[in-house]
Amino acid sequence: MKIKKLEMIGFKSFVDRTIVNFEHDVMGIVGPNGCGKSNIVDAIRWCMGEQSAKHLRGRAMEDVIFNGSESRAANEFAEVTLTFENDAGDVPLEYKDYPEIAVTRRLNRNGDSDYLINKTQVRLKDVTDLFLGTGVGAKAYSIIEQGKVGLIVSAKPEDRRLLIEEAAGITKYKSKKKQAERK
Ligand code: ATP
Numbered sequence: 747m748k749i750k751k752l753e754m755i756g757f758k759s760f761v762d763r764t765i766v767n768f769e770h771d772v773m774g775i776v777g778p779n780g781c782g783k784s785n786i787v788d789a790i791r792w793c794m795g796e797q798s799a800k801h802l803r804g805r806a807m808e809d810v811i812f813n814g815s816e817s818r819a820a821n822e823f824a825e826v827t828l829t830f831e832n833d834a835g836d837v838p839l840e841y842k843d844y845p846e847i848a849v850t851r852r853l854n855r856n857g858d859s860d861y862l863i864n865k866t867q868v869r870l871k872d873v874t875d876l877f878l879g880t881g882v883g884a885k886a887y888s889i890i891e892q893g894k895v896g897l898i899v900s901a902k903p904e905d906r907r908l909l910i911e912e913a914a915g916i917t918k919y920k921s922k923k924k925q926a927e928r929k
């Protein structure tokens with residue numbers, strides 16, 4: 747799974763529809779303080795199912811919605827779509843045949859929240875399942891923020907093991923086993 751495109755509408759400072767194309771294996775985002783670099787990372791994390799407002803540097807989840815400026819009224823909703831290239835074939839069976847997978851998350855100020863995969867409404871669980879074992883995901887190792895490297899190095903062996911298990915692609919089997927045991 748490789749990110750190809752990020753599309754944001756009303757997300758944090760990106761009130762107008764903004765598209766970032768990930769055309770190269772390595773890309774840098776540069777700009778002055780406060781221009782929205784970290785907001786781009788927040789958008790990726792949010793779209794992949796992040797449930798903690800704090801991890802998105804806000805107090806409540808609605809803080810991800812553009813909250814207005816001197817010249818613009820606040821937005822009623824935030825919407826982010828991440829398009830992935832489905833190259834490694836490590837996605838759940840039902841998505842195997844799609845060359846691209848688009849995941850959308852939308853949140854309204856009134857609290858309505860939607861998740862879509864390829865424009866079809868799904869549950870949050872379907873989004874997290876999609877990423878399990880791919881290395882991508884809100885909790886996976888795909889996003890390493892400031893300070894995280896040190897945390898990984900100094901982590902307890904059990905915690906470090908979790909990261910290695912996700913990288914090796916066995917988290918999904920452990921999660922399925924746990925679910926089966928609960929039934
Ligand atoms: P730095 O170089 O300091 O890390 P940055 O480019 O990473 O800066 P961000 O943290 O991405 O900057 O962006 C911060 C800006 O986003 C602030 O100006 C803040 O007001 C704006 N912002 C955050 N949430 C919202 C929101 N809900 N509505 C409007 N603007 C927002």
Ligand code: MG
Nearest residue numbers: 780783784785
């Ligand atoms: Mg920043």
